Amino acid sequence: MVFKQTPMWVRLLDVPLKKRSLEVMYDVGEFLGGFIEADESDPLGWRDSLRIKILVDINKPLRRGLFLAMGKNQSRWVDINYERLADF
16 A cells, blocks of 8 residues: 555635635645645635645645736735644
């Protein structure tokens, strides 16, 4: 049995209001390794972060953040916090 991936909840901090949709969360989750589930407990998007569950490849370093496209030639840095991150 090969242990390569683990599911993990991550928080995306400072996501602009116009980018707080399920489609954007799915795209970000797929970019980070594989989208599993989105926490939709805040349907209006007023919290300070978005929470998604993704598959993380444990053989690669964890990302600290990513650039989110905002329009033509514009992007914004979004920090990533990993919940209950274990020591490897």
